[in-house]
Amino acid sequence: MARTLLLWGLAAVFPLPLVLTLNAQLTDVTSMRLYISLGLVAYCWWLLAILLSVRPSWLDRAVGLRHIYALHSVLGILALIPAYLHRENTFAPSTWARDLGDWALWAAFAVLCYSLLFMSGWLTDRSPLLLKVKSLLELVFRHQISVWIHRLNLAAVLLIWLHVHLIDRVAQHFAFMVLFDLYTVVVLGIYVWKKWIAPDSYLTGRVQDNVALNRATRRLAVTLDRTSTTSRPGDFYFLRFEDPGIGREWHPFSATDDRHDTLTFTIRQTGDYTRKAGGVAPGTPVRLEGPFGQFDQTVRQHPAGAPLVLVGMGAGVAPLLGLISAHRGDRRIHLLWSVRRPEDAYYGTLLKEYENLSGGRLTITVRTGRFTRDDLAHALSEEEVATGAFFVVGPNPAVLATQRTLRRIGVSRGRTHHERLTM
Template sequence: MLRRLQIPLTLTWLTVLFVVPMPLIVLLSNGLSPLYASSALGIQAGVIAYSWMLTAVVLSTRPHWLDRLIGLPNIYMIHGILSLGAIALAFMHRTVLPSSGIIALTGNTAFWIFVGVGVWSMVFMAGWLTTRVPLLGRIKRFLERVFRHEFSVWLHRLNLLAVMLIFIHVQLIDIVNTIRPFMIAFDAFALLAAVLYIRSKLMQAFAARKGTVESSEIIAPGVLQLDIHVPSQRGSWEVGDFVFIRFPEIKGLREYHPFSIVSLPHRDARLRFAIRGDGDFTKSLVNMVKEGSVVEVLPPFGRYRRFLDERGDNRPIVIFAGGIGVTPLVPVALAYEDSGRPIRFLYTARTEDQLLYADELERWSLQEHCDLMLQAGRFTPDELSSAMLPNAVYLIGGPAPMLRSTRRLLVSQGVRADDICYEPFTW
């Protein structure tokens, strides 16, 4: 039987894969001349590819309501798989239905833009792939030294150009542009996607909350603690949330980047982040961001608190954290310390001086029902297994290999996948 998160996630998949393209396919099939019956499959493949790419564009705006429903990592996954599926169907379309002239020019140009951006995304955004294939991981690290975060963001916007080219491409094809009901629906879909995309950009421009940097300090090797004062953000996030922030007055830091919030959502308006310098954006923060620097913050994302609340208020909580992945989990543990729920927190880092907020966690562990294990070096599978609690729910934060191995261990020990929550920033 489908459970809490699985129901909305399954419905989302069914909607984007079948419900969205279905009206276009039905209208096309009903209006297509029998003379072109042999070309119908290729035409339908192109229509589905276009509807999936439009949906991917809409998902790239990170709809906040959908994040609270299924989580942003799942949105990223759907976005990525839809894009790859659209490329595959577009390849089939152009193979089955060769064209010429401006029709071929618009279609082929859009196709190769999609392919190029898709390959780039597989290297930079598909964490499940680059963490499994060492060569791709090395290529990614090399490219990150050459191309800045802002370049990658702008490169992805070429997808908008490709979508517009496909729109023109379809308008030029006599076989389909004479099917009036189909063209009305086709244009309406394109217009709706454009409206939703423009709306999201206007919201970013006008609804972003402005603040200033209060302080910044190195709290561990390679880790910067950043305190930001955002008056309008006062207590408006949930424990475990993350936000996208940017520094509009600092070159190289003007595109939004996600960071987990370490501070609790109390009445003060201070957001605290612990940021490890991995990419060009995060490394630049140390030298370029100063006290008083202007910052813009988008509304928060995240599902840790909702995940816990959806599974009852009396089940034990077990937290597995590794390295910088501890940042969203510290406030979760602190927020639930008085809930009466047994909480077990296992936290590991490579070295002892990389254990973030160890003193705060030590004080937290003095509370009744709060159990803490800090360790330099990885926990063994036996240590993780012995930390499990009956009928518990599990939160995981850390590098991708740790997320996979810990989840695999938990499932092998009989934990339902629906009782495990983690939120990577890649798909």
């Protein structure tokens, strides 16, 4: 909790050096300095959002990627408020300065509207109608197009940078401009390095096999060129297949075991990217960003005697298999796996093997259809409800619904954990 609060505190601290430096040099009236400062706050928040978008793995281990994405989204929304107040209460010395600022504001607003529907999941996870609209529009606005539209934030930042340089009463202050340029160059430099240079140092490997588990799910194994020394059970990676046929974008997948030399991924073929996964041939080079995830360290933070309750929906069972593989010998584990059809329980043999090796510590409950409140109340013991650590993985709307159901039967919010990869 303390680390998460520190992360959110960055929103207040990050703009301070720029704001204080400028106000120490400006001679404008107090009201004008206030609105100029609000423009700086908006600019700094957009810069900070860009920094968070590069997914620092060390920060993920500290607070979790979902908190990083949450702050990224909130900064993009809140920055529009001081930016608008700045625009309405200050004046630009030239047409170019005014137009550049306006273009940046409208670009940021367009990215926000687009991202709320296509990239955040915050609205579509809670509205079946919006989810249906999104699915229809994705026939045109595919994931890679969404990524490039999201990068309009970079254009907005550059427009604001030019806008500030064209305002003489601000640009004349040398100390401020040096710090302003340093902020911009460092953030954009980190972004360029992370997106185009750092991938050369990522884990690499080759597809070992690519097997259909059912008509919509595949098991893909990647043999690594070097052992992953930082991976933990329940982790996930962003994968990029070096195959022009599938595209060169990054996509997150959870590892289904706790090995460090060969990683296995369960891929549900639902989107325009994952539907191409069946065409990835053995031997295809793969680049892996990561690992990411907090499941294993969260398990270790709970008392050793507390049972683990793992709730997987469909392919959401993948990271839970890694936890089972690592902890079946030292923790009591209850896996609840819901599938659409009986034939979708494609890891039945593997789970049976884990159960036999667990010494009675592993309990498995597989259900066709989602677990209802009565199902969970019947399947879970009083001890599990009272003291268990719950890990829920699946489609985002299903995760939200399951969390609400667990709270209704007495599972406290602090003992329920999930990983949802939405911006």
